[in-house]
Structures are given as C-alpha cells and as structure tokens.
Amino acid sequence: MSLARLIAWAPVFILLLVAAPLAHAVENEQVAAEIRKIIDNGEPLMGDQQSDDRIVEVYVFYADDRDYKPLWVRDSGPKAKAHDILMAIKGAADMGLDPVAYRVGEIEQKLETAKTPRELAELEFLLTRAFLDFGRDINRGIVEPQTAGKENAITSKQMGALTLIDGAERADNIADYVRSLEPQTPEYQRLKSALAAYREIEVKGGFPVIGKGAALKPGMNDKRVPAIRKYLILTGDLPEGANKESDLYDADLVAAVKWFQYRHGLTEDGIMAQTTFEAMNVPVADRIQQLELNMERRRWMDDDLGKYYILVNIADQELKVVKDGKTVHTARVVVGKPFTRTPVFSEKMKYIVLNPYWNVPPNIANNEYLPKLRRDPGVLKRERIRVFAGNGDSGREVDPYSVNWSSINRMPYSLRQDSGPKNALGRVKFMFPNRFNVYLHDTPSKSLFNRDLRVFSHGCVRVQNPLELAELLLADQGWSKARIDAQIAEGGQRIINLKTQVPVHVTYMTAWANKDGSIHFRRDVYKRDEQLARVLAGAEAGG
Incomplete structure (x- = not known):
C-alpha cells in the first residue's frame, strides 16, 4: 500500500x-x-x-x-x-x-x-x-x-x-x-482414579454378599467360593478369566485372597477368617465414601512434603522414609490406643537420643503409677523408675519409702525411668518437638509388631527396628551401625543433633492407591472417618 x-x-x-x-x-x-x-x-x-x-x-x-x-x-x-x-x-x-x-x-x-x-x-x-x-x-x-x-x-x-x-x-x-x-500430587490423582474404579463397580451392581460361616482354608470346597471369586474379579485381585463357578478354594484363589489381605492390612495367610470376611462384606458405597473422605484429607495436605521426609500413617500403623519421591525405608509402628489417640500433625525432627531416659508424663504418673505406689512403694525400683522433687533432670531425688502415698491425691513429684533394656522408650528416640509431646521411639515390647492391629501406646509412635532408622538418618554424620551399637553399649544418654532437620508428617489415611495400581483400605481405628463424614454432611447441607 x-x-x-x-x-x-x-x-x-x-x-x-x-x-x-x-x-x-x-x-x-x-x-x-x-x-x-x-x-x-x-x-x-x-x-x-x-x-x-x-x-x-x-x-x-x-x-x-x-x-x-x-x-x-x-x-x-x-x-x-x-x-x-x-x-x-x-x-x-x-x-x-x-x-x-x-x-x-x-x-x-x-x-x-x-x-x-x-x-x-x-x-x-x-x-x-x-x-x-x-x-x-x-x-x-x-x-x-x-x-x-x-x-x-x-x-x-x-x-x-x-x-x-x-x-x-x-x-x-x-x-x-x-x-x-x-492437589498436584500423584497420591491424590491415584485416589481420584480409584474412586472412578469403585464407582464403576457400583454401577455394575456392587459386591456380592459373602455368607457367614466357618473359616475357609486352602483346598476346601465351600458354597461361598463362587461369590468370593466374583468379588475378587470385580476388585481386580483375581483375573477376569478365572472360573467363577467352581467351589474349590484352589491355589489361584488363595493367591488372590492373599493380595486382598495385603491391600487391607491383614495377615497374608490366605485363610478366609472373620477379619477377611468382614473386609469383603463392606458395601461398595462405604468404600466409595472412604475414598472420598481420604481425598478430602489429601486436600488438607501440602503438595510439597519435602525432598526428604518421614510419613507416619496412623490408620495403617506404618512408617516410611521418602527421598526424592521414592520410599527408601519402611517400618511397622505401634500407635495410640483409642483413648490415647495419636494426633495428626507435622513437625521437624531435630535430634536423636540414644539410651534415653523416660520422663513419665504427668497423666501416666497420676493415673497409673500413683495407685501402684499407694499399694507398694517398691514398685518403681523394679522398673528402674526414680522419684524427683522438681525436674527429673535437675531435681532432688526422693526415697519413695519416705512418702505417705496414701495421703496424696495428685502426683507432686517427677518420675524418671533410667536407660536400660526395660526402659519404655527402648534404646533410641527420635525427637520432633510438638505440643502433644509425641515422638518416635523404640520399645521393649517387640511382639506387638507382629499384630495386624497395633494400637497400644499412650499416643507416641513405637517403631520396629528403630536402629535401622537411626542409621539411615545419621548416615551423613558419620554414624555407622557399629558406632551406634557401641554408643548404646557404653550406656548413658547421648543426644545427637541432626545437621539437617527432617520433616515428620503424622497422618491418618484409611484409603490410598499405590503406584502399582493397588487400592488399599484400612480400618477406621479411631472412628475419624465417621466424624469427618458427619462434618462433611453438615457442611454440604449448609452450603
């Protein structure tokens, strides 16, 4: 132009x-x-x-x-x-x-x-x-x-x-x-996919009802087997082409039941006993709600939990250490009883204590030890617990036989258990200071880790094989397993500050999906699913 x-x-x-x-x-x-x-x-x-x-x-x-x-x-x-x-x-x-x-x-x-x-x-x-x-x-x-x-x-x-x-x-x-x-996390997206899968099961008519009866063991014939096969095909635990009509509890079905038990945190023995039957008879609508509740919990969480962190799932009673998105360590844990429930929170681990003392919390001193002392002042000596006027670390030690325990309504002293094999905290504790005074620690009660349901503590988290966890966390500070063992053998409490503090996230997840596509459910041991469901129903009704 x-x-x-x-x-x-x-x-x-x-x-x-x-x-x-x-x-x-x-x-x-x-x-x-x-x-x-x-x-x-x-x-x-x-x-x-x-x-x-x-x-x-x-x-x-x-x-x-x-x-x-x-x-x-x-x-x-x-x-x-x-x-x-x-x-x-x-x-x-x-x-x-x-x-x-x-x-x-x-x-x-x-x-x-x-x-x-x-x-x-x-x-x-x-x-x-x-x-x-x-x-x-x-x-x-x-x-x-x-x-x-x-x-x-x-x-x-x-x-x-x-x-x-x-x-x-x-x-x-x-x-x-x-x-x-x-949430921009793979964990949330996998839950979302799991929700879609279980909604599809609901569209197909839901789960078959598995009849009550005696335990079912491998090699047995039972009229409930066809319904079990149908259930496990719906959930993907058993291949689609499996024989749906046979009532023989055969090897393929046993393998599928073991996988189902793994997904539900049950003993993977292939025996269809009461807990396995109960898990199978949870309606699909309840499983859908469980997935929805845990999606809500995922929305509460930060997308970025850290490049290196510890995750404790109270409902699963498991701990894992995650580095750069990969799990590098797992351990079973024991969590709080239903009346001394472990809270949900996040803090940073700052130090590790070898051969720790146990400063008995006031509520335990009042509710458990004071009644024992009224009956027998010598009960503390057998447990290597000492009495102090004031702080257990700096106060004056008191002879328990010098106190008229029957006249006391509330414990006026500090109780401290010395290091040793009977110590309630075992040989190591992992400290991430918080207002609940909850931390990770060893325990002398090792047999509890063999149970499916591990809710026995006063609120703290007891860790299986804690020295392996200590070795992992202290590896970059020159603490080998041999050095840790030698320090413990010497006796006496030793505090080791971490050069880099490690985030600890204590969560309560009763449903999740793994990278392999397996969808996991756990029992609502603290009834927190029920409480959250009620709160959500009220929020949606008032929206």
Whole structure:
C-alpha cells in the first residue's frame, strides 16, 4: 500500500481501534449497572454479609478492578465461560464432591432463562459464588481440619476469593484452570482414579454378599467360593478369566485372597477368617465414601512434603522414609490406643537420643503409677523408675519409702525411668518437638509388631527396628551401625543433633492407591472417618 493510501486510511484505523473497547463496554453496560446497584444496596446475593468474608473481596473485584463489568455474562446473555464453569462443577463428583452443593440445578436453569440485565446480574453472582465455593473446596478441602476433630493439628492451605476469580478471568481454558486448583500430587490423582474404579463397580451392581460361616482354608470346597471369586474379579485381585463357578478354594484363589489381605492390612495367610470376611462384606458405597473422605484429607495436605521426609500413617500403623519421591525405608509402628489417640500433625525432627531416659508424663504418673505406689512403694525400683522433687533432670531425688502415698491425691513429684533394656522408650528416640509431646521411639515390647492391629501406646509412635532408622538418618554424620551399637553399649544418654532437620508428617489415611495400581483400605481405628463424614454432611447441607 502506498504512503498516500495509508494516510487516507489512517482515520478509519484510528476509529476502529477506539470503537473496539467502546463496543466491549457497551455490550456489558446494562448488566454492569445492575451489578453496581446490587453492590451499592448491599444485597445478600453472595451470602450472609455478617459472616461471609468473601463478599468484600468479590465486591472489590467488581467495583475497583472491573468497573462493575461482569465476568461470566454480557448484556446479550451468558458467555461461553459460564457454560464451562457449569461443566466443571458437574464434574465435582469425580473429585469426591457433591455437585448439588454448588447449586448446579439453579445455575443450569438460569443459564437458559436469564434474559434481562437484572436476571443476568443475578446469574453473574450465582456463578461467582458457586465457583468460589467449588474452587476453594477442591483446592484446600471442604472443611477446616480442626472442625473434624481437635486432633487434626494441621492447617489447610488458603486461597483468597480474589485470587480464585482473578485466575478464572485470566484462564484461556476453564477446565485446565480447575485441574490446576486440585492437589498436584500423584497420591491424590491415584485416589481420584480409584474412586472412578469403585464407582464403576457400583454401577455394575456392587459386591456380592459373602455368607457367614466357618473359616475357609486352602483346598476346601465351600458354597461361598463362587461369590468370593466374583468379588475378587470385580476388585481386580483375581483375573477376569478365572472360573467363577467352581467351589474349590484352589491355589489361584488363595493367591488372590492373599493380595486382598495385603491391600487391607491383614495377615497374608490366605485363610478366609472373620477379619477377611468382614473386609469383603463392606458395601461398595462405604468404600466409595472412604475414598472420598481420604481425598478430602489429601486436600488438607501440602503438595510439597519435602525432598526428604518421614510419613507416619496412623490408620495403617506404618512408617516410611521418602527421598526424592521414592520410599527408601519402611517400618511397622505401634500407635495410640483409642483413648490415647495419636494426633495428626507435622513437625521437624531435630535430634536423636540414644539410651534415653523416660520422663513419665504427668497423666501416666497420676493415673497409673500413683495407685501402684499407694499399694507398694517398691514398685518403681523394679522398673528402674526414680522419684524427683522438681525436674527429673535437675531435681532432688526422693526415697519413695519416705512418702505417705496414701495421703496424696495428685502426683507432686517427677518420675524418671533410667536407660536400660526395660526402659519404655527402648534404646533410641527420635525427637520432633510438638505440643502433644509425641515422638518416635523404640520399645521393649517387640511382639506387638507382629499384630495386624497395633494400637497400644499412650499416643507416641513405637517403631520396629528403630536402629535401622537411626542409621539411615545419621548416615551423613558419620554414624555407622557399629558406632551406634557401641554408643548404646557404653550406656548413658547421648543426644545427637541432626545437621539437617527432617520433616515428620503424622497422618491418618484409611484409603490410598499405590503406584502399582493397588487400592488399599484400612480400618477406621479411631472412628475419624465417621466424624469427618458427619462434618462433611453438615457442611454440604449448609452450603
């Protein structure tokens, strides 16, 4: 084009450049005016203004950042983004959430019927509120952890309303943006896939009921065997082509039952006894809910637990050490009894103690040792426990026979158990200071690790083969197994500070999926699933 022609066309180009944003403003002008009225009048379209802290952020978003222009609609009707959000919310069930909680029916109706500027403005706020609820829930969980029990001493991550809707405005693809809000961990994604698999089982009619009766051992014939085969084919423990009609408990079925037992934390002996029958007779709907509850727990957790960390699963009674995403050590653990439950929390391990003393906690001193002392002041000597006036490390030692224990209602002394083979903490303890005074330690009661259900402690976590864990954690500080053994043999307490503190995450997961595709379930030993289910039901009903 010649210079003369360019000069001639210049006014037209300028007009087009100016007209484009004007046209954009005009197409939102009527709805924007309604949005402004709603905000100026303080109408409660975003919730109860006395309690909903999102309102200020949302109104700032519309008033200051957008000059009241809508995000989801225009004067002519809903934008494509509005329909995209509806589709995303309809998929909430795939994430273990209920689409009804986000008013999906009302949104669907208004997308069809909203025509006037007022109706479109109301739809705008409905979509904004639904998206904020949905985005928040898939990002950090439906409820705060503490509302499901004070023992959940963790704080879920937070994302403000302004950040959420600003991200939605900038997103080229709403589906991709929604996926980015979910936990970005393989553990969460595997749970999501497991949920889909168990929903498919439900669609097929669920699990067959396995009849009650005597224990079933390899080589036996039993009328319950066909139902067991059908069950194990549904769960993938037995290949699809297996004979479904035979009532012989044959080698293939035994192998499948052992795998089922492994997935459920049971003794892998291939014998169908009471606990295995009970696990098989849990309805598929209950397993689906279990998966949903543990997806909620995963949303509470940080995506990044650290490059090197220790994970303790209370429900599984197992510990694992993870380095660069790979498990490098596992151990069975004993956790708190149902009345002295181990809490959920995260802290950093700072030091390890060899040949530790045991400073008896006040509640144990009062509830367990004081009654014993009233009957026999010599009971402490047999357990190598000494009495101190004041702190056990610096106080004055007291002769237990010099005290009139029958006149005491509450223990006024400190009790400390000396190092040795009978010490309640064994030969090593792993310290990550926390308000619960819970830590990892050895134990003289080794036989407890052989049990399927290991809930016997006062709240601390007893570790199987703890010296292997100590060797692993101290390897980069010149502490070989031989050196650790020699230090223990010398006697006397030795504190070793860790050069690099190690995060310890104490969790409660009753369902998860491994990298090999196996889906695992554990008993709800503390009834925390039941409590969380009740809290979630209340939150969704009130949403």
